[in-house]
Amino acid sequence: MKILIADDDRMSRQLLMKTLEREGYEVIAVDNGLLALQQLSLPDGPRLALLDWMMPGLDGAGVCSEVRKQHDRPYIHIVLVTSKREKQDIVAGLEAGADDYLTKPWDPAELTARLRVGQRILQLEDRLVEARETMRFKATHDPLTSLLNRGVIVDLLARELTRTRREDGCTVTMLGDIDHFKSVNDGYGHVVGDEVLREVARRLLSSVRSYDFVGRYGGEEFLIVLNNCSSAQADVRAEEVRNGIAKHPVQTSRGPLPITMSLGVFASKDWNLDQVEETLAKVDSALYRAKADGRNCVRRAAPNTSQDPLRQLIK
Amino acid sequence: MTQPVDRSSHGAVNLTELLTRVENDHELLDELIEIFKEEFPRILLSLQKSIACGNMKDVEAASHAMKGMLSGLSVTRAASIASRLEQLARDGKTSELTEVLALLEREVNDLLPELDTYTAEKKP
Numbered sequence: 001m002k003i004l005i006a007d008d009d010r011m012s013r014q015l016l017m018k019t020l021e022r023e024g025y026e027v028i029a030v031d032n033g034l035l036a037l038q039q040l041s042l043p044d045g046p047r048l049a050l051l052d053w054m055m056p057g058l059d060g061a062g063v064c065s066e067v068r069k070q071h072d073r074p075y076i077h078i079v080l081v082t083s084k085r086e087k088q089d090i091v092a093g094l095e096a097g098a099d100d101y102l103t104k105p106w107d108p109a110e111l112t113a114r115l116r117v118g119q120r121i122l123q124l125e126d127r128l129v130e131a132r133e134t135m136r137f138k139a140t141h142d143p144l145t146s147l148l149n150r151g152v153i154v155d156l157l158a159r160e161l162t163r164t165r166r167e168d169g170c171t172v173t174m175l176g177d178i179d180h181f182k183s184v185n186d187g188y189g190h191v192v193g194d195e196v197l198r199e200v201a202r203r204l205l206s207s208v209r210s211y212d213f214v215g216r217y218g219g220e221e222f223l224i225v226l227n228n229c230s231s232a233q234a235d236v237r238a239e240e241v242r243n244g245i246a247k248h249p250v251q252t253s254r255g256p257l258p259i260t261m262s263l264g265v266f267a268s269k270d271w272n273l274d275q276v277e278e279t280l281a282k283v284d285s286a287l288y289r290a291k292a293d294g295r296n297c298v299r300r301a302a303p304n305t306s307q308d309p310l311r312q313l314i315k
Numbered sequence: 316m317t318q319p320v321d322r323s324s325h326g327a328v329n330l331t332e333l334l335t336r337v338e339n340d341h342e343l344l345d346e347l348i349e350i351f352k353e354e355f356p357r358i359l360l361s362l363q364k365s366i367a368c369g370n371m372k373d374v375e376a377a378s379h380a381m382k383g384m385l386s387g388l389s390v391t392r393a394a395s396i397a398s399r400l401e402q403l404a405r406d407g408k409t410s411e412l413t414e415v416l417a418l419l420e421r422e423v424n425d426l427l428p429e430l431d432t433y434t435a436e437k438k439p
Contacts, residue, residue, distance in 0.1 A: 009380065010350045011387040015336070018343045054379055083383060083398075105386045108338055 001119065002046035005029040006036035006063065007081065008055045012104070016050060016081075019108050023115070033058030040067050040076055047074060048118050050102075053082035053093065064097035075125050077118035081106065142216040144194055145201035153215025153223045158276040160213075160225055161268055170269035172234040174224040174241060175283040176204070179260045179295040181220040188254045195252045196259055200245060207244035208237075222261075231267035238265045238298040246296055260296035262287060271303055327426050330433070333389040348430050351388055355427070358384065359420075362400070366412045374404035374412065385423075393422040 003025045007013045010031075017027050028046055030036050034057040039045050049067075051060035058066070060080050067076055080098040082089065093101050099121070100114055140152045148156070157173060164171045178184075178200060185193040197220065204214045204222055217223040226237060242263055249256035264286030266279055273279055286301035293299065337343045358380050365373035378400035385394035396419040403411055 009383045009387065010354060011347050011384055014346055014350060015343070015387065018340065018346075019338070022338070054376075083379075083386065104383060105336060105389070108336060 001048060002026045002028060003115070004036060004039050004046040004049040004051075006031070006033060006049070006055060006060070007052040008032060009052070012052065012081075016111075019111060020115075023112050025115075032056050033060065033063045036063050037066050041070065041073075045076075047076050047122055048115060049076055049078045050081055050115075051078060051098075053080055053089075061093055061096035061098070064093070068097035074129070075122065077122055079114060079118065145198055145216050147201050147205070147222070148213060148215035150215065150217055150223075153213060153217065153225065154276060154280070156213050156215075157223065157225050157279065160227055161274040161276060161279060164228070164268055165272075165274035169228050170231050170267055172226040172229040172231075172237065173266045173268070173279055173283050174226070174238050174263050175217065175266075175280075175287045176222045176224065176241065176245075176261045176263045177287055177291070178220040178245075179262055179291075184257065184259075188252070188257070192252045192254050192257070196250050196257065199250045199252075200259065200261070203244045204241065207241045229267075231269045234265050234267045235298060235300060238263050238300075242296065242298055262290035262295045263298045264288070264290055264301060265298055266301040271301075327390050327393060327422065327429060328433070329389040329391055332391075336389065345434065347388060348434060351384060352427060352430065354384060355423075359423070363416065366416055369409060371404045371407055371409070375401055378404060381419075390423070390426060393419060393426070396422055 001024075003020055005013055005016045005020070005027060007016065007029075008031045013029050013031065017029055020027050025048075028039055030039060033051070033055045036049070036051060036055075037058060040049060040063070049063075051063050053060040060082070064078050064080070067078065077100075078098045080093040080101040081104060082093065082101060083104040090101055099118065102111060102114060140149060141147065142149045147153075157171070160171045163169075178196070181193070181196070184196055197216075200222070201214070201216070204224065208214060208224060208226065211227060213225040213227075215223045215225075224241065226234075229237060242261055245259060245261040250259045264283045266283040266286060268274065268279065271278075271282065273282075282301040286299045290297050290299040333344065337347070358377055362374065362377040362381055365377055378397050382394050382397035382401060385391075385397055396415060400412065400415050400419065403409075403415060
């Protein structure tokens with residue numbers, strides 16, 4: 001494990017280095033507070049630090065304060081090493097963000113024992129962060145396909161629609177539905193049906209840009225949100241997605257199955273809309289037309305067309 | 316690393332304590348002594364100069380550095396005198412500085428020869 005030593009006293013540095021190297025640490029030693037802060041701010045910087053209190057540039061307590069402002073970094077366990085023995089000094093060091101302190105001259109056994117405590121705390125923190133991330137993923141993703149779940153993809157669509165309206169841009173929304181999926185489940189069983197869903201999800205993800213969003217909207221329905229995609233490009237992109245599904249059969253445990261997808265497409269710029277409910281209604285209508293027109297095709301929700309069922313209803 | 320040395324402290328350096336701190340690593344102890352011999356005269360000179368100039372901030376910094384070095388090498392009595400100098404500088408008690416500095420100088424007078432003797436005794 002990496003550990004940072006910051007001490008302007010050469011003898012202390014050397015003694016700490018040797019003691020910690022003997023314990024198996026990968027030691028980085030610096031002689032002032034500014035260099036210490038620089039090291040602790042690196043993305044793969046040390047997560048254990050021994051800081052001398054009095055140092056030129058920035059003292060140990062100052063380094064602690066600065067490090068604690070970096071909320072987006074993994075936690076760093078900081079031990080202040082000081083010859084200050086007064087209670088108020090120790091309190092000030094801990095208040096500045098130090099986790100522990102050692103007084104000079106330190107006992108090597110106590111030093112290494114305290115660092116092991118620090119390591120245990122860091123390991124505990126890592127496990128908590130990992131558990132939190134797992135829970136976050138489970139709360140936001142579909143367990144079968146690992147795509148974004150319905151709630152999250154709809155929220156993202158709402159956010160993108162508002163943003164592009166504000167910036168006078170365009171968000172393209174696609175709603176895709178696997179054709180005749182019921183016959184896959186009925187004919188081959190749900191295990192194969194799940195295999196198809198997983199493979200379709202994988203192909204959808206690989207046919208969009210890394211910053212687009214793909215989510216599972218319903219059973220065999222998928223919602224795709226393309227940021228900053230022009231209205232002119234919408235059909236081309238949708239055709240790429242459709243072709244990505246239809247081009248090759250899906251390999252399943254029961255052999256290859258030809259799978260196709262029908263898609264409805266909606267470009268926010270065409271309608272000047274920023275309401276998610278209306279957007280979903282329009283794209284759903286377009287998907288319905290794609291199904292009605294024979295499936296495995298793309299239909300655009302275009303304004304001023306008699307094919308829009310909502311518009312027909314209003315008439 | 317060699318076997319622990321059973322040797323009591325006679326002079327300024329508490330050798331027993333020091334060997335415990337370096338975990339009986341004589342090679343490391345030699346390195347520390349070398350660093351001390353390089354750094355000590357420079358910090359002592361800085362301390363003397365800052366006391367002569369009456370610059371309390373520099374006196375505090377130099378005596379703090381001196382205290383760290385001396386306690387690092389288990390030169391306990393001298394480290395405590397350096398600590399007293401640091402406190403005097405912090406409190407702005409300039410009148411006592413020269414007297415305490417003289418005390419420190421007397422205490423560390425035999426330190427470098429003592430370290431040389433230790434190093435020479437170890438050689439085969």
